[in-house]
Amino acid sequence: MKKFLLSILPLVALLFMGACTPGDGNDGAKVYKLTVNTSLPEAYSWDDVTSENVIARNQLTGVEFAAYKMSAGVYVVEVEPGEYNVNALFETADMNLSGQKMNVSVYNESSISISAEESLTSPLVIKEFYSAMCKTPANKNYMYDQFVEIYNNSAFTQYLDNCLLARTEIAANTKTVLWGSTPEEMKAVAVSSYVAGWVGNGKTYPIEPGQSIVVAFQAQNHTIMSDDPATEEIEVNPNTVDLSKADYEIDITEYKSTYVANPDVPNLTIVAKPGTQSVNFAVLPAFGAGLVLAKVDNIETYCDVNNEANWVAKPEGTDVNPYLMIRYKDIQDAINVVCVTETQRTCALPAQVDAGMIYTSAMYNGMGFTRKVKETVNGRVVYQDTNNSAEDFEPEAKPTPGF
Amino acid sequence: MLKLKKIAFVLSLIAVPFAMNATEADTTAAIMQYKDCMYLNNVAYGNINPSFIKDLPIDAFATLEVSYGAGKGDFHQIDKSGKISDLLVSVYGVRKLSDVSFEGGMTYRNGTEAERKWNATLYQSDRNPFILADSLYSDYSTEEFTLDGRFSWEPIELLRFGVNADYLVGTRSDEQDPRLETKGMRFTINPGIDFKVSKFVKIGATGGIRIFSENSKYSTVETGKTASFFVMSGMGTCMDMGGTSYQREVKGMGYFADIQIFWQRPEYGNLLNIGFEKESEKATDGGSSYQFLGGQYNNMKISACDRFSFTKGKFVHNFTLEAAMDNIKGTWFYQKNVVDPKTGSSQWVVMDQDDTKHIEKRMTGSLSYRMDVLANNGQPSWTTGVNADFVNSNIENNPNKYYQNYMNVKAGAFVKKTFQIKKSILSLSVGGDYKMNLSNSINMAATERLRDKYTYPMFDFTTANYYDAYAKLETKIPIVGKRFTSYIGAFAEASTQRYIGDLDKYANTAFNQFGGGLNYTF
Numbered sequence: 001m002k003k004f005l006l007s008i009l010p011l012v013a014l015l016f017m018g019a020c021t022p023g024d025g026n027d028g029a030k031v032y033k034l035t036v037n038t039s040l041p042e043a044y045s046w047d048d049v050t051s052e053n054v055i056a057r058n059q060l061t062g063v064e065f066a067a068y069k070m071s072a073g074v075y076v077v078e079v080e081p082g083e084y085n086v087n088a089l090f091e092t093a094d095m096n097l098s099g100q101k102m103n104v105s106v107y108n109e110s111s112i113s114i115s116a117e118e119s120l121t122s123p124l125v126i127k128e129f130y131s132a133m134c135k136t137p138a139n140k141n142y143m144y145d146q147f148v149e150i151y152n153n154s155a156f157t158q159y160l161d162n163c164l165l166a167r168t169e170i171a172a173n174t175k176t177v178l179w180g181s182t183p184e185e186m187k188a189v190a191v192s193s194y195v196a197g198w199v200g201n202g203k204t205y206p207i208e209p210g211q212s213i214v215v216a217f218q219a220q221n222h223t224i225m226s227d228d229p230a231t232e233e234i235e236v237n238p239n240t241v242d243l244s245k246a247d248y249e250i251d252i253t254e255y256k257s258t259y260v261a262n263p264d265v266p267n268l269t270i271v272a273k274p275g276t277q278s279v280n281f282a283v284l285p286a287f288g289a290g291l292v293l294a295k296v297d298n299i300e301t302y303c304d305v306n307n308e309a310n311w312v313a314k315p316e317g318t319d320v321n322p323y324l325m326i327r328y329k330d331i332q333d334a335i336n337v338v339c340v341t342e343t344q345r346t347c348a349l350p351a352q353v354d355a356g357m358i359y360t361s362a363m364y365n366g367m368g369f370t371r372k373v374k375e376t377v378n379g380r381v382v383y384q385d386t387n388n389s390a391e392d393f394e395p396e397a398k399p400t401p402g403f
Numbered sequence: 404m405l406k407l408k409k410i411a412f413v414l415s416l417i418a419v420p421f422a423m424n425a426t427e428a429d430t431t432a433a434i435m436q437y438k439d440c441m442y443l444n445n446v447a448y449g450n451i452n453p454s455f456i457k458d459l460p461i462d463a464f465a466t467l468e469v470s471y472g473a474g475k476g477d478f479h480q481i482d483k484s485g486k487i488s489d490l491l492v493s494v495y496g497v498r499k500l501s502d503v504s505f506e507g508g509m510t511y512r513n514g515t516e517a518e519r520k521w522n523a524t525l526y527q528s529d530r531n532p533f534i535l536a537d538s539l540y541s542d543y544s545t546e547e548f549t550l551d552g553r554f555s556w557e558p559i560e561l562l563r564f565g566v567n568a569d570y571l572v573g574t575r576s577d578e579q580d581p582r583l584e585t586k587g588m589r590f591t592i593n594p595g596i597d598f599k600v601s602k603f604v605k606i607g608a609t610g611g612i613r614i615f616s617e618n619s620k621y622s623t624v625e626t627g628k629t630a631s632f633f634v635m636s637g638m639g640t641c642m643d644m645g646g647t648s649y650q651r652e653v654k655g656m657g658y659f660a661d662i663q664i665f666w667q668r669p670e671y672g673n674l675l676n677i678g679f680e681k682e683s684e685k686a687t688d689g690g691s692s693y694q695f696l697g698g699q700y701n702n703m704k705i706s707a708c709d710r711f712s713f714t715k716g717k718f719v720h721n722f723t724l725e726a727a728m729d730n731i732k733g734t735w736f737y738q739k740n741v742v743d744p745k746t747g748s749s750q751w752v753v754m755d756q757d758d759t760k761h762i763e764k765r766m767t768g769s770l771s772y773r774m775d776v777l778a779n780n781g782q783p784s785w786t787t788g789v790n791a792d793f794v795n796s797n798i799e800n801n802p803n804k805y806y807q808n809y810m811n812v813k814a815g816a817f818v819k820k821t822f823q824i825k826k827s828i829l830s831l832s833v834g835g836d837y838k839m840n841l842s843n844s845i846n847m848a849a850t851e852r853l854r855d856k857y858t859y860p861m862f863d864f865t866t867a868n869y870y871d872a873y874a875k876l877e878t879k880i881p882i883v884g885k886r887f888t889s890y891i892g893a894f895a896e897a898s899t900q901r902y903i904g905d906l907d908k909y910a911n912t913a914f915n916q917f918g919g920g921l922n923y924t925f
Contacts, residue, residue: 030757031802061642064850080802081737081755105739107544107754122441139625317744341631341645342852 034104035111036067036075038088040097046072049329052067056104059083062342069326081107087351088114095119096387100351117352119387122332123154125162127212127383130196130368130399131284131337132241132360141364145240147221147401150293151212151371153383160205162299163332164197165215165250165268165292169275169323170348172338174286175318179314182195188350190312190323190378191292196250196268197299210380215400216246219265239366243400252277274311274324286363289339290348294330328353337388339363356390368399432780434464434924435828435879435890436821439783441497443643443719443775446672446712451661452595453553453565453571456497457504465496468919470894478866478902478912481857482536484516484543491920507552512573514542521857523619525575525587527653532637532733532761532800533698535619535651537581537630538856547573555595556693565595567611580623581630581647589618597665607663610843615655615684622648630745634688634697637761638800638807639858640851650690651697671713678706695751696736698760703730719783726768734763763798778823786819805851807858809843809866827880835872863906873898879924889925 036054042048054067054075060082067077077086084104090097099116128149136142148165152158169190170179179190196215198205207213222240243249244262251267253259255277261267284291296302303324305311311322328350336357338345347357360367371393374384384392433440441448471486487609518540525545527534555566576584590770593611600606621632632649633641659680666673680702686697706727713720738751771834775783795810817834825832843866847854877894897917902909 030755030759051711061640062852084738105754107737289837316748339645340643342643343645393816 008224011201031078032106033109034077034106037113038073039115039340048092049090053089056084056086079106086114098351098355110139112290119352123158124332125151125385126333127151128330132367133286133364134366135364136237143261144218146217147243148215149212150211152207152219158207159203160198160201161200163295164195166191166195167193167284168290172346173344174346188325188327191326192269193278195272197271201267212402213247215248216243218251219243219262220244271299272324287339287344291335291337293333294326295332354389356388358389358393358395360396369393369395370397431881432782433461436782447674449671452607452663453567454555454595454597456506457555457557457563459497463498466922466924467494468922472918474916476914478914481860482521484519486517489514502557506554510549512547514545519543521831523583525585526589530731531684531700534635536633541577541579543575545575557888561599563597568592576587578623581619581621584621590614596613603668605665610660618652619651621649638805639853651686651688653684653686655684675710676708680704699734701732717777721773723771729765734758735760759801761800765796767794784821789816805847807845810841811836829878832875837870839868840866868904869900869902871900892922897921
């Protein structure tokens with residue numbers, strides 16, 4: 001027996017020592033190489049590029065993987081298996097170039113191609129917007145106080161005629177995008193709900209350099225609005241804003257009987273109603289979507305539902321209704337507004353329109369976004385516009401509509 | 404009819420210990436100090452092989468206990484509460500017949516945990532990295548019921564059989580949005596056998612299964628209010644599956660086998676136990692609406708324990724050496740949400756999987772020595788001991804190769820004096836431990852959302868240095884009746900665990916606990 005014990009104890013010791021050997025079994029982490037072949041517009045060469053950044057963002061986890069360069073225009077990013085949005089951003093001395101590929105499935109070694117284009121910048125920018133909405137003192141969701149402030153960031157007078165405000169059909173909480181991803185399809189984005197705009201003669205709605213206008217969904221003093229339209233009780237809500245002096249409002253009385261219009265504030269024209277209309281808010285849902293400010297040649301002709309070139313049904317899925325498509329080249333400014341929840345961060349807009357995304361820390365928290373100041377030129381404030389909302393905006397800002 | 408007989412048999416296993424009274428052969432001293440008595444007189448006491456309970460030194464007794472404990476303080480892990488309370492009601496008993504011995508008990512626990520967050524699990528393995536969590540403080544209530552029983556049968560002198568069964572079921576819930584309700588169950592059953600190979604040596608073996616099931620469900624009553632539900636995948640890497648509700652079901656199964664070499668002479672005894680265990684837990688989220696796999700935890704564990712005991716005069720010496728190695732691998736399933744264009748319904752489809760998403764190699768060990776000085780009644784009047792524990796853990800989280808490594812040691816000592824006051828006893832125990840981190844390292848990208856809120860704080864506590872001290876006063880008073888003697892007891896205890904490191908957030912923090920209870924033994 002003694003011999004047996006003497007023999008088994010060293011065996012037990014060996015068993016433990018063997019189990020503690022470091023390093024074994026750790027080499028099988030699942031990582032795949034995604035090769036990203038990029039190209040530049042004809043007017044540019046790789047010698048013009050002063051900085052480059054290629055990133056793959058996991059749609060489910062939000063984790064970003066940076067690529068390393070193999071040769072001019074060829075990058076490799078090592079990612080865990082999943083669905084990705086891939087952004088390619090290049091800087092030249094006088095222009096930013098960007099491209100994006102959405103819904104890239106990586107479950108083995110694979111490659112994609114991205115064509116970078118000139119990033120859009122324009123004189124009209126969204127200076128501030130508020131879409132998260134707020135809570136009433138009774139802790140109910142209050143959904144009538146959204147607004148967008150548009151600013152002339154240039155040194156010349158601009159005109160809002162033929163400009164439109166819209167939200168993308170793809171909301172931030174969309175699980176599966178049914179608009180395809182071919183280059184032809186990716187030249188425009190579908191919008192839905194209410195599309196509101198300025199119908200004029202081309203010079204009806206001027207906006208001077210350094211000036212802004214506020215578009216309210218409902219131009220009321222929301223701090224003293226009745227929470228329940230059926231009652232006359234007024235409660236003070238410090239969580240919201242006074243929009244009674246907004247420059248424009250989006251009157252949807254025709255579609256929602258409980259909407260309270262402000263007769264002293266001019267209305268934008270509802271120029272299109274693609275898809276399903278939101279009954280409680282005009283601009284964005286609380287969980288986010290793409291916010292689009294575009295300027296077309298003729299807003300009435302462009303948005304006419306009989307204009308089949310601009311109204312397209314989803315190439316996939318069961319929804320056969322046509323949606324108004326806004327061409328990227330017409331977009332003045334656009335922002336990917338998403339939710340703090342990572343699974344609700346589908347970006348509807350490509351990098352050439354907005355290379356970033358932005359969100360508040362919670363829905364209905366009464367917080368908005370304000371654009372950062374870049375510089376002041378002869379007393380005129382110039383706001384930062386790098387085409388990346390994550391860089392250009394201060395998130396979680398108390399709304400301060402500039403009347 | 405056969406089924407009824409089986410049920411009656413199982414119930415009898417549970418009921419017998421409590422239905423029997425102590426026989427006159429049992430000494431008053433042995434029953435009043437039954438925990439010490441059973442430890443000192445059976446070197447296999449507490450072993451997982453149920454056949455060894457045939458060697459219990461007391462023929463029969465049962466005890467009923469009601470106790471209450473509470474704790475408060477800022478020195479605690481971030482997924483634990485800083486204010487807890489527990490009400491416990493338990494019964495426990497043993498009974499030996501000529502060829503069969505029984506041991507078993509039941510426990511009911513009603514506990515509260517104030518301001519707790521970051522972990523929705525109840526009985527899921529502590530080493531399982533795939534937990535569900537939220538980041539909002541909640542006040543939890545937990546109700547728990549345990550039932551355990553075992554018997555040993557000696558049909559012939561050379562051979563003994565036994566069966567052990569443990570059942571644990573409980574519910575944890577809170578009443579604040581997002582409301583969590585977690586229901587869990589663990590069940591273990593293992594038959595055992597030991598064989599007498601010589602006059603002083605027995606060889607034993609046991610093997611069994613562990614069944615685990617847990618269901619966590621978040622819901623929100625207030626409309627429009629959403630929360631973040633974190634689907635964790637190790638070291639705080641996560642997905643935020645936010646919304647108004649979330650549901651997870653975890654099912655697990657484990658197998659284990661242990662062999663024992665038992666050697667007993669009148670003054671010497673030794674038990675060597677070598678164990679192997681394999682367990683798995685798999686999470687499925689979403690309930691009936693969809694199914695998303697939340698990770699699979701696999702652990703292969705080997706362990707060894709040796710206890711050596713010898714008696715010389717009034718002195719009883721016990722040396723115990725334990726070591727265990729956990730080899731943990733967490734599998735993550737890469738899934739894609741696929742929408743059926745015809746129906747519009749979506750489902751998650753597994754596209755790939757990584758069996759090395761989370762790897763942990765963990766080794767634990769302990770060495771202890773206990774010395775008892777026996778009084779004339781054969782039970783200890785003095786008990787003292789020292790112990791040293793260590794744990795070494797190496798974790799890697801992929802594909803980013805995040806890692807966290809640490810080695811902790813803890814040394815402790817205790818002393819217990821039992822006073823004989825007429826026929827009653829009064830015991831005073833005091834002890835303390837000193838825990839020290841010998842080495843640690845951690846690496847995680849700053850871009851990880853929960854790195855500073857969860858991963859680093861968890862690691863800070865795991866590697867924190869502290870000391871603890873405790874004291875316990877207990878008494879037992881015999882009540883001599885006409886037919887049998889029973890015993891009424893009471894105890895009070897208090898402990899404190901105090902941080903002694905350099906982190907500002909834990910500076911001058913402690914976790915203090917106190918408790919007390921009454922028991923009745925017969």
